[in-house]
Amino acid sequence: MSEFKSGFFVGGESCNGRVLVVDDEPDIRKVVRMTLQKAGYDVLEAENGEKAIETINYGENRLLLDVIICDIRMPKVNGIEAIAYFRQNYTRVPLIVLTGFPDTDMATALLRQGVVDYLVKPVEGEKLKASVARAMEQRELAHL
Amino acid sequence: MTIISPTMSHPQAENQGSEPAPTSPPMRVAIIGAGRGGMALLDMLHQISRIQIVGITDQNPSAPGLTRAQELHVPVYDRVTDLITHQGLNLVIDVTGDPAMGSVLREEVPAGADVVNGQTARLLWLLVQHESTLQTQLLHAEKLAGIGSFAAGIAHDMNNPLQLILGLAENLTDEMDLEAVHLQAHDIIEAVKRTTAICRDLTSYSRRASLRQDCLIGVSGKLDEALKIARYAVALQDIEIRKLYQPDVVVKGNPDELLHVFVNLITNAVQAMDHHGTLTLEANAMADATQIRVSDTGSGIPPELLGRIFEPFFTTKPPGKGTGLGLYNIKNVIHHMNGTIGVDSQIGRGSTFTLTFPGERNTQS
Numbered sequence: 001m002s003e004f005k006s007g008f009f010v011g012g013e014s015c016n017g018r019v020l021v022v023d024d025e026p027d028i029r030k031v032v033r034m035t036l037q038k039a040g041y042d043v044l045e046a047e048n049g050e051k052a053i054e055t056i057n058y059g060e061n062r063l064l065l066d067v068i069i070c071d072i073r074m075p076k077v078n079g080i081e082a083i084a085y086f087r088q089n090y091t092r093v094p095l096i097v098l099t100g101f102p103d104t105d106m107a108t109a110l111l112r113q114g115v116v117d118y119l120v121k122p123v124e125g126e127k128l129k130a131s132v133a134r135a136m137e138q139r140e141l142a143h144l
Numbered sequence: 145m146t147i148i149s150p151t152m153s154h155p156q157a158e159n160q161g162s163e164p165a166p167t168s169p170p171m172r173v174a175i176i177g178a179g180r181g182g183m184a185l186l187d188m189l190h191q192i193s194r195i196q197i198v199g200i201t202d203q204n205p206s207a208p209g210l211t212r213a214q215e216l217h218v219p220v221y222d223r224v225t226d227l228i229t230h231q232g233l234n235l236v237i238d239v240t241g242d243p244a245m246g247s248v249l250r251e252e253v254p255a256g257a258d259v260v261n262g263q264t265a266r267l268l269w270l271l272v273q274h275e276s277t278l279q280t281q282l283l284h285a286e287k288l289a290g291i292g293s294f295a296a297g298i299a300h301d302m303n304n305p306l307q308l309i310l311g312l313a314e315n316l317t318d319e320m321d322l323e324a325v326h327l328q329a330h331d332i333i334e335a336v337k338r339t340t341a342i343c344r345d346l347t348s349y350s351r352r353a354s355l356r357q358d359c360l361i362g363v364s365g366k367l368d369e370a371l372k373i374a375r376y377a378v379a380l381q382d383i384e385i386r387k388l389y390q391p392d393v394v395v396k397g398n399p400d401e402l403l404h405v406f407v408n409l410i411t412n413a414v415q416a417m418d419h420h421g422t423l424t425l426e427a428n429a430m431a432d433a434t435q436i437r438v439s440d441t442g443s444g445i446p447p448e449l450l451g452r453i454f455e456p457f458f459t460t461k462p463p464g465k466g467t468g469l470g471l472y473n474i475k476n477v478i479h480h481m482n483g484t485i486g487v488d489s490q491i492g493r494g495s496t497f498t499l500t501f502p503g504e505r506n507t508q509s
Contacts, residue, residue, distance in 0.1 A: 024381070025304045027304065027305070027307075027308040027331075027335070028304055028307055028308065030308075031307060031308050031310075031311030031312060031315075032311070034311060034312075034315055035311055035314070035315070038315075073296070073300050073379060073381075074381070075381035075382050076382065100299050100300040100301075100302070100303035100304050100307075101295075101296045101299040101300055101303070102299070103296075120303070121303035121304060121306065121307040122303055122306040122307040122309070122310040122311075123307065123310075124310065124314070125310075125311065125314045125315075
């Protein structure tokens with residue numbers, strides 16, 4: 001977990017929310033982080049599904065995480081497997097898929113599993129932020 | 145190991161009703177004329193197991209068919225009479241179109257041997273040309289059909305840099321730090337270059353195989369190029385790739401066609417492993433032959449199917465997922481290169497496809 005700062009989620013009451021970005025492309029993680037940080041979110045990164053599972057189970061992350069943005073085509077544990085894990089073990093955390101390959105069947109199946117949104121790269125910053133905001137609302141509703 | 149060589153027809157073909165029994169002695173054929181027509185005939189007849197080409201001749205010592213004959217180890221004769229008086233000759237094919245040759249043949253060809261010349265020989269050449277054109281078209285059609293399966297890989301590799309470009313460009317609209325502007329503009333330029341490289345690789349691969357003369361091809365470079373293309377068709381991220389290349393191994397052939405062969409073999413190997421396992425690529429130069437191996441640790445091929453995998457339209461993939469022409473076309477390309485293709489496979493352990501070519505001088509020119 002050395003690539004993640006211990007106690008990274010320090011935004012406390014001032015941050016809009018905490019998002020985990022799972023993508024094997026560092027460039028994608030960088031640009032999503034840039035977009036979301038400007039919108040007031042705290043962002044954690046994971047390079048594949050395996051790292052994402054490690055990350056969510058690390059320290060207090062499992063309590064603090066609000067939204068996961070997940071790619072599909074990744075090495076080791078891919079997006080489908082990671083999403084299945086999150087849906088089973090972290091039902092309170094809304095999921096957004098951000099993929100390079102639009103696949104209608106996959107999108108339908110994932111949305112049925114409870115994924116909040118299925119976004120296809122390249123996605124505009126406003127659309128990404130709107131999607132995260134919607135996911136945040138669902139998360140809050142889950143706590144009511 | 146099941147080996148399919150240019151001088152051995154496919155086992156299935158041996159049983160077709162109209163074919164003579166496999167035990168029949170080969171038809172012994174002489175070819176007169178080694179221009180384009182003679183060379184095309186030579187290439188085609190050489191692939192048929194029941195035909196033995198006893199020799200070829202041409203009054204022009206630099207005729208292309210004579211060079212090809214030497215590559216195929218077919219005897220080259222200086223004099224027509226030495227060739228056509230060959231013992232046990234069954235057929236003389238004269239593609240010179242020279243009327244004077246007709247009278248020579250009438251006098252010299254031994255009794256019991258037939259002669260094909262004039263318009264009949266021309267018809268034969270036209271048929272050979274037509275067959276060759278069909279094979280080229282089939283290869284191209286199968287290649288284009290395969291590119292359909294690249295969609296996921298292309299979308300992944302195109303849309304990722306596009307996401308970076310869009311995100312950075314959006315950020316630049318209100319970025320006040322000049323140093324950050326410069327860095328992000330540089331990242332955009334690099335992302336555009338990566339996207340352009342994808343288009344260049346794919347357009348190069350999808351073009352029709354060039355008609356240029358065969359040349360010496362560096363095997364390791366071509367295998368690496370094939371890996372770059374194959375990753376659009378299959379996910380390689382969880383595949384361990386072992387490259388066991390001897391330096392400077394070369395084979396003679398058409399580079400575009402060989403690339404297609406390697407892409408197909410690598411794609412098949414990764415699919416057999418269900419995207420997890422070890423892919424081994426080997427290139428070895430031996431004293432009298434060059435061997436290239438593509439091995440996987442996948443599911444293996446059932447023994448009862450091994451004899452059929454090189455048949456046209458044979459596929460184990462679901463409808464719409466495979467043309468059944470991949471290995472058939474590979475076999476044809478390898479045969480044209482005067483090579484053989486063999487396969488070793490064990491259920492649950494994996495498969496190895498071995499390409500063997502006559503030895504070339506193993507330095508790249």
